[in-house]
Amino acid sequence: MNRQELYRRIPKVDRLLEDSRIRELIGRYGDELVSSCIREKLDGLREMIGKAVTGDELSNEETEITSIVSGIEKRVIEASEPGLKRVINATGTILHTNLGRAPIGKEFAARAAELMSGYTNIEYDLGKGTRGKRGGRCEELIRQLTGAEDALIVNNNAAAVLLILNGLCSGREVIVSRGELVEIGGHFRMPDVMEASGCRLCEVGTTNKTHLADYQRAVTPRTAAMMKVHTSNFRVIGFTDEVSPGELAELAHSKGLLMIEDLGSGRLIETEYNSLGDEPSVASCLENGADVICFSGDKLLGGPQAGIILGKTEIIEKLRSHPVMRALRPDKVTASLLEMTLLAYFDKDNALKTIPALRMAAASAEELTVKANELKTAIERQCEEAGRCDIEVSIEPVTDQIGGGALPETALEGAAVRIRLGRPAGEAEKQALLGCRIPVIPRFADHDIYLSVRTIDRDDFSMLAGMLAEVL
Numbered sequence: 001m002n003r004q005e006l007y008r009r010i011p012k013v014d015r016l017l018e019d020s021r022i023r024e025l026i027g028r029y030g031d032e033l034v035s036s037c038i039r040e041k042l043d044g045l046r047e048m049i050g051k052a053v054t055g056d057e058l059s060n061e062e063t064e065i066t067s068i069v070s071g072i073e074k075r076v077i078e079a080s081e082p083g084l085k086r087v088i089n090a091t092g093t094i095l096h097t098n099l100g101r102a103p104i105g106k107e108f109a110a111r112a113a114e115l116m117s118g119y120t121n122i123e124y125d126l127g128k129g130t131r132g133k134r135g136g137r138c139e140e141l142i143r144q145l146t147g148a149e150d151a152l153i154v155n156n157n158a159a160a161v162l163l164i165l166n167g168l169c170s171g172r173e174v175i176v177s178r179g180e181l182v183e184i185g186g187h188f189r190m191p192d193v194m195e196a197s198g199c200r201l202c203e204v205g206t207t208n209k210t211h212l213a214d215y216q217r218a219v220t221p222r223t224a225a226m227m228k229v230h231t232s233n234f235r236v237i238g239f240t241d242e243v244s245p246g247e248l249a250e251l252a253h254s255k256g257l258l259m260i261e262d263l264g265s266g267r268l269i270e271t272e273y274n275s276l277g278d279e280p281s282v283a284s285c286l287e288n289g290a291d292v293i294c295f296s297g298d299k300l301l302g303g304p305q306a307g308i309i310l311g312k313t314e315i316i317e318k319l320r321s322h323p324v325m326r327a328l329r330p331d332k333v334t335a336s337l338l339e340m341t342l343l344a345y346f347d348k349d350n351a352l353k354t355i356p357a358l359r360m361a362a363a364s365a366e367e368l369t370v371k372a373n374e375l376k377t378a379i380e381r382q383c384e385e386a387g388r389c390d391i392e393v394s395i396e397p398v399t400d401q402i403g404g405g406a407l408p409e410t411a412l413e414g415a416a417v418r419i420r421l422g423r424p425a426g427e428a429e430k431q432a433l434l435g436c437r438i439p440v441i442p443r444f445a446d447h448d449i450y451l452s453v454r455t456i457d458r459d460d461f462s463m464l465a466g467m468l469a470e471v472l
Contacts, residue, residue, distance in 0.1 A: 006049045011065055013038055021069050025076050037075045041068060088460055090442040092414050092452030094360045095404025099441065101298040101305070102357040102404070108340040115336050122332045134329055141342040142308060145268060146282045150316035152309040153297075153338065154328040158193060160294035160307030161262055165197035167322040168258060168292070168315065172224035173202045177210035179242065180229035190229055190262075199224070209241045215251055225258035226251065228290070230265070230280065245280075249289030258291045258315075265404070266295025266308065268345055269358075282310065291315055297334075299404045302357035303341035304334045360454050361402065365413035369395065371453045372415040378465035379417065386469040392420040398443075400454045412454070419449040421472060432471040440464065 016022050016038055026034045045068070087099060095101045104112075125132035133139075139151040154160050165174065174194060181190050181203065194201045202223070204214040215226055228245050243251075245261055252259040267279045279300065285293050292315050297306030307328075309319065319325065330338070344351045352358050363371075372395045383391050400414035421429070424447035433440040433449075438460075443450040449472075456464065 003049055007046070010042060010045055010049075011068065013042070016065075016069065016072070019065065019069055021073060025073060029076055029080050033079060034072070034076055037072050037079060041072050041075060085439060087439045087441055088464055089455040090416075090440060090451040090453075092398060092400035092412075092416065092443070092454050093403035094357055094400070094455060095299055095402055096455075097404055102302045102355075104304065104337055105340075105344075105354045105356055107354060108337055111340060112333060112336045116333060120332050120336070122335055135335055138335060138338050138342060141339065142310065145342060145345055146286060146310060148286055148310035150311065150313040152316050152320055152325075153330050153335070154307040154309065154325070155330050155334065156305050157262070157264065157294055157296040157307040159328040160309050161190075161193055162197050163319055163322060163324055163328055164260060164292055164294060164309065165194055165199045166324060167319045168260075169224035170198035171200075173200045173220065173222045174224060174260070175202045175204055175215055175218045175226045176229060177205045177214075177242065178203045179205060179207050179210055180227075180231055182229055182231055210243060211241065212243050212247055212251060215243065215248065219255050219257070223255070223257055225260050227260045227262070229262045244288070245285060245290060246288040249291075252291075253289070259289060261285055261288075261290040261293040263293055263295035265299040266297075267300045269348055269351060286310065292319075296404075297338055297341075300357070300402075301341065302351075302355040304337040306330055306334050306338050361412070363454055365397070365415065368413075368415040368453055371458065372417050374458065375417050375451065375453055375456070375461050375465070378461045379419070379468055382462075382465040382469040388469050388472075390422040391469070391472065394418045394420070396450065398450060398452055400452055414452055414454045416443070416450040416452040419451070419468065419472070421448075425449050429472060433467075436467045436471060438463065438467070440467065 013035075017026075022034065022038070089096055089099050089103075091099075093099075121132065123132050123134045124130075135153040138153050142148065142151045142153075154163060176190070176194075191201050200222070202218050204210060204218045226248055228243075228248055245259075249259040263280065263282065263285060265279060267281050268283075269281075282293070282295065290311070292309060292311030294307055294309045295301070297303040297308055301308075309316065341355060344354045352362055376393050376395055379391075379393050383389070383393070394417070396416050396418045398414045398416040400412040402410055402412070419425070425444060426447070429449065430444065433442060440451075443452060451464075
């Protein structure tokens with residue numbers, strides 16, 4: 001069939017609007033959404049015909065009303081569903097940046113949902129009956145937990161760095177080691193953030209070695225601060241040397257300069273299972289003499305996305321009153337989830353139980369093997385009920401990781417359920433798992449599927465097993 005004939009076979013919009021299935025879709029989803037999907041489908045057909053070398057490449061079915069209406073129906077249903085969905089993280093990466101980093105505890109999420117359904121006192125002092133300070137309760141809790149003089153909460157750690165540099169060092173120089181000019185997720189680089197803040201970056205040392213004298217020689221009348229950036233997402237090993245935070249703080253203060261430290265991850269406690277490696281604690285950084293430090297709320301802290309700034313009272317007050325602060329302040333969801341997370345830290349055992357990221361980091365290989373056997377049993381049961389004798393299930397040791405740009409050298413001994421099909425697992429199986437009612441993100445290795453149980457909630461085992469038996 002020639003191209004012009006195929007174009008003529010594309011139905012008019014009015015013809016489609018008369019179809020009973022289209023009218024039903026309009027009744028359920030509204031005229032605007034359905035009309036948009038109709039135009040999208042017809043434009044797609046025209047584009048496909050235009051790209052075809054010959055009309056013979058396209059079947060008549062492509063331009064049949066029934067086929068077109070089915071395509072429109074599928075697209076309307078897809079477009080009407082929320083794009084942000086809960087997924088099952090079977091990768092073994094605890095702080096998976098692409099999957100939202102630290103998950104929130106179910107108790108915390110339920111409490112937050114209750115608060116979100118009505119009004120809250122986010123900026124209202126119930127004791128005085130007057131306007132209050134946003135984030136005040138969180139700031140009080142973090143002060144108590146860390147011993148900091150004062151604290152300030154913003155919406156993420158990049159915002160915290162931006163506010164600190166713009167509020168304290170704008171128009172002046174900030175000295176940073178070349179070995180600490182990190183790039184974080186999404187191609188955001190520390191030099192770019194510093195430039196956006198209005199500071200002038202002064203690089204010292206080399207990638208692998210920076211000495212105290214390098215910082216000392218770089219000081220000029222234009223210098224405002226020395227900055228330490230914790231390289232939480234990579235390590236330089238071998239012939240290396242760096243200046244400790246304490247030494248840098250002492251030098252900065254002797255020159256009348258500020259010492260700023262970007263911790264990135266931020267650790268409040270250690271777990272019984274030594275999973276957090278040599279990641280510096282927030283309290284130790286304050287003890288080393290930094291004037292102001294910042295870190296993320298959704299990494300090792302295990303809370304919601306937030307930026308936490310700690311430091312001396314006069315510095316924090318200056319940042320709190322900065323005009324940019326209003327654009328960076330946290331909303332009521334962040335404030336409520338962060339408050340509940342911080343409250344849990346006052347009892348270490350409670351923190352390990354109620355903060356998922358800490359609980360997952362603390363899980364031992366022995367505990368995870370038991371957990372993997374539970375999932376294996378659930379999968380075998382579902383496969384047997386579905387008559388799927390072509391799926392082989394086993395337990396395999398794996399290496400999990402913290403993730404989220406934290407502790408790149410820390411390997412966690414884990415356990416995974418290995419699924420071997422009667423064929424190599426590849427793109428088709430990946431798409432099938434992503435298409436589940438709750439999408440599943442596993443590992444693929446050796447043509448098999450691996451489900452690392454460290455990051456899978458036990459409550460999801462039965463549902464996960466059923467979906468696997470259904471789609472694989």
